[in-house]
Amino acid sequence: MAERTHGKNGMRDLLLITFHFPPSDAIGAMRARGLAKYLGEFGWNVTVLTPEHPLRLDAPHVVETGYRDVIGEWKRRIGLRPEGGLQAQLGTRRESTVAAPDKLTRMLQAAKSLLTFPDEKRGWISPARLRLSELRRTHTFDAVLSTAHPISAHAIGAVAKREFQCSWIADFRDLWVQNSNNPNPAFLRPLERWIERRILQHADSLVTVSEPLAATLRHGYPRKRVDTILNGFDPEDFALPQPQPESEFTIVYAGQLYEGKRDPSPLLRAIAELKRRSLLQLGEIRLRFYGPPETWVVHTASRLGIGEIVSFEGVVPRRVAIARQRRAHVLLSVGWNGADSAGVYTGKIFEYLASGRPILHIGGDPGVLTELLRKTQAGVHPGSDEELSGWLLERIREWRTTGGVTYAGKAEEISAYSQYRMAEEFSVLLNQLACRTQADVAPASMAKAG
Numbered sequence: 001m002a003e004r005t006h007g008k009n010g011m012r013d014l015l016l017i018t019f020h021f022p023p024s025d026a027i028g029a030m031r032a033r034g035l036a037k038y039l040g041e042f043g044w045n046v047t048v049l050t051p052e053h054p055l056r057l058d059a060p061h062v063v064e065t066g067y068r069d070v071i072g073e074w075k076r077r078i079g080l081r082p083e084g085g086l087q088a089q090l091g092t093r094r095e096s097t098v099a100a101p102d103k104l105t106r107m108l109q110a111a112k113s114l115l116t117f118p119d120e121k122r123g124w125i126s127p128a129r130l131r132l133s134e135l136r137r138t139h140t141f142d143a144v145l146s147t148a149h150p151i152s153a154h155a156i157g158a159v160a161k162r163e164f165q166c167s168w169i170a171d172f173r174d175l176w177v178q179n180s181n182n183p184n185p186a187f188l189r190p191l192e193r194w195i196e197r198r199i200l201q202h203a204d205s206l207v208t209v210s211e212p213l214a215a216t217l218r219h220g221y222p223r224k225r226v227d228t229i230l231n232g233f234d235p236e237d238f239a240l241p242q243p244q245p246e247s248e249f250t251i252v253y254a255g256q257l258y259e260g261k262r263d264p265s266p267l268l269r270a271i272a273e274l275k276r277r278s279l280l281q282l283g284e285i286r287l288r289f290y291g292p293p294e295t296w297v298v299h300t301a302s303r304l305g306i307g308e309i310v311s312f313e314g315v316v317p318r319r320v321a322i323a324r325q326r327r328a329h330v331l332l333s334v335g336w337n338g339a340d341s342a343g344v345y346t347g348k349i350f351e352y353l354a355s356g357r358p359i360l361h362i363g364g365d366p367g368v369l370t371e372l373l374r375k376t377q378a379g380v381h382p383g384s385d386e387e388l389s390g391w392l393l394e395r396i397r398e399w400r401t402t403g404g405v406t407y408a409g410k411a412e413e414i415s416a417y418s419q420y421r422m423a424e425e426f427s428v429l430l431n432q433l434a435c436r437t438q439a440d441v442a443p444a445s446m447a448k449a450g
Contacts, residue, residue, distance in 0.1 A: 012434055013139070014044045015160055017128075017146040017153050019121055021050040021062070025318040027255070027347035031173060031231055032147055034419025035426060036061070042427030047139065049131065049156070051124055065131040068123030070115060109183060117188065118195055121150035128156045136163045142434045145426070147171040151196075158202045167433035169426075170203040173231075178216050180340045181261075200224070204433050207426075210368045212343025227429055231345065232419040233354040237319075242356050243327050246286070249399045251360070252328035254290040254321045255348050257297060262334045265300055266362045270389040272304035279393055284400075285309050287332075290321050325355040329405045330395060331379070335364020342367025353378050353414050358395065358407055362388065376417075378409035 016035060020028035036046045045061075052064040141164045146157030154170050161168035176182070177192045184192065200206065205225045208214050214228040257264065264287075271287070274280035286309055289297070293312040301310040316324075325331055331352045335341050341364035349369060352359050359379025361369055370381040382388035395405050 011040075011043050011045050012142040012430070014039065014046050014430065015049060015135075015139075015141045015144045015164065016046050017049045017144065017156050017160060019051060019124060019150050019153055021048055021053075023053060023055045028147075028149065028173060030234075030347075030419075031171075031422070034232060034234055035145070035423055037234070038420050038423035039427055039430075041420075042424055044427055044430060047141070049128065049135075049160075051127075063131060063135060065124065066127030067121075068127070070123045071120055109185070117184070118155070118192065119150045119152055121152045124150070125152050125155050129159050132156070132160055132163050140164060141166050143167040143169065143430050145169045145171060145430070147173060148176070149174055151176050154199050154203075158199050161202050167204045167430070168202060169205045169207055169429065169433065170200055171229075172206065172208040172213070172217070174344075175208065175213055175216060175340070178220055181336065181338050205429060207429070210343045210345060212368060213340070216340075216343070229422060229425045229429075230417065231350050232417050232422040233350040234419045235354070235415075237322055237351070238326075238354040238356075243323070245329050245357075245404060246327050248283075249285045249330075249396055250328045251285070251287045251330045251332050252290065252325055253288070253332040253334065254325060255334075255346070256291050257289070257294050257334065258336075259294070259296045261337050263337065263363060264297060264332065264334050266385060266388060267332065267360070267392075268297075268301050268304055268306065268310075270385060270392055271309070272306050273385075273389055274393060274396075275306060280396060282306060282309050284396065286311070288313055288324070288328075290314070290316055290324060322351060322355065325352065325357065328355075328357050329399060330392075331355060331357050331359045333359055333361040333369070333379070335361060335369065337363055341365045345369050345372065350417050353409065353417055356407055356409065358405055358409075360388075360391070372417075376410055376413040378407075378414065 016032060018029070018032035020026040021032050021036075022029055032048065032050075036048055039046050048059075048062045050062060050064065051067040056062065056064070141160075143166050144157055144160040144164065146153040146160070146168070148154050148171065154176075157168050157170055177189065177196045182189075182192075200221065203224065205227060206217050206221060207227045207229050208217055209229070209231055211228050214226050217224070217226045251267070253264065256262065267287070271280065271285065275282060287301075289310070289312045291312070292315060298307060298310060298312070301307045313324075333346050333349055333352060335346060336344060344364070345368060346361075349359070349361075349372070353372075353376060359373060361373060361379060361381040366381060366383070373379045373381055380391055382391055399405055
């Protein structure tokens with residue numbers, strides 16, 4: 001292997017392994033995007049290893065790999081379209097929720113887990129390993145950073161550590177085996193635990209996005225270094241002046257919903273109650289969802305008598321979603337109703353912070369996100385239906401009087417949650433690990449020379 005150097009201008013070199021990366025607008029791409037963009041300001045050249053993307057243009061610091069769509073291949077074998085949902089194509093789709101899937105749904109989920117174990121992106125592992133072998137002939141790296149999900153990124157990270165003989169950080173945006181929302185069936189958990197430990201035994205550090213999740217990792221890996229580095233927003237995405245809000249009182253949600261788990265029903269009930277008490281006219285308010293259409297939300301709103309205020313605008317480019325967020329009067333954040341909710345920040349919360357609009361967070365248990373809103377004064381997490389209705393009514397009354405809604409977010413506090421800060425924290429960790437690795441290698445080299 002070539003002798004390791006500090007690259008151009010004394011900078012170190014990082015291999016960043018991520019399945020999601022721009023031009024993908026997936027929420028999982030945002031952390032990697034920020035690291036690739038800002039780590040250079042802290043002494044690290046970044047090379048990104050990611051599957052090929054048909055819309056990606058010339059990107060000199062991106063190394064693309066092949067990818068096999070395992071589920072798509074199996075659908076073709078049984079005569080189905082690879083891009084369509086399995087139950088919809090089989091004509092067996094029934095009313096089912098994330099919280100309480102029916103028997104057929106559970107059977108299909110189990111079959112999918114067996115076919116794609118350890119996760120549904122497993123078809124990325126072999127092409128990535130091949131690309132790493134090729135890359136080793138022309139590149140050296142001072143560190144490797146893999147970010148998951150998908151968990152296949154960490155399987156590739158372990159290979160990269162071996163190929164390049166350098167430090168490896170395994171970054172968890174969500175936990176794996178210790179995640180209470182793990183979709184794999186229970187009978188696979190022992191195998192999952194064994195594979196996770198087999199892969200992560202090679203990691204020099206585990207990183208995750210909140211302190212409660214870090215505590216969970218420390219419990220499972222007491223001998224590993226575990227660090228917390230929060231996500232953040234890109235300041236450049238919010239550099240334009242704040243636009244004028246919509247004419248109607250508008251609440252905007254951006255992202256996916258899951259019935260019974262990430263569910264806006266408490267807000268729908270609050271609006272319906274204000275209407276019932278004649279404190280709100282439906283012509284005053286609009287609730288706009290930017291994401292995949294969810295018929296169950298529309299049905300719930302219709303059943304409550306407020307169906308006319310709800311609209312699904314579909315999946316839009318991220319820049320469009322940000323523009324719509326900045327014109328809203330209130331931004332809706334919906335927590336996950338699950339055992340780990342207290343330690344989880346929703347995917348959009350940091351971009352919400354930078355949008356300069358009051359945030360209403362519903363669902364989930366009080367936790368890190370509740371404290372974030374309190375510290376920044378950017379929004380609220382009501383503790384009851386009455387508190388939710390009262391807060392909403394106050395905002396509507398203010399809008400009626402002034403045409404707008406006061407935003408009390410503290411700019412100095414919010415600025416601490418940028419991707420620039422995130423990259424700086426990663427650079428500190430990378431510098432510590434790279435120095436330690438080189439110090440560990442030196443005595444062995446001297447002994448061999450002697």
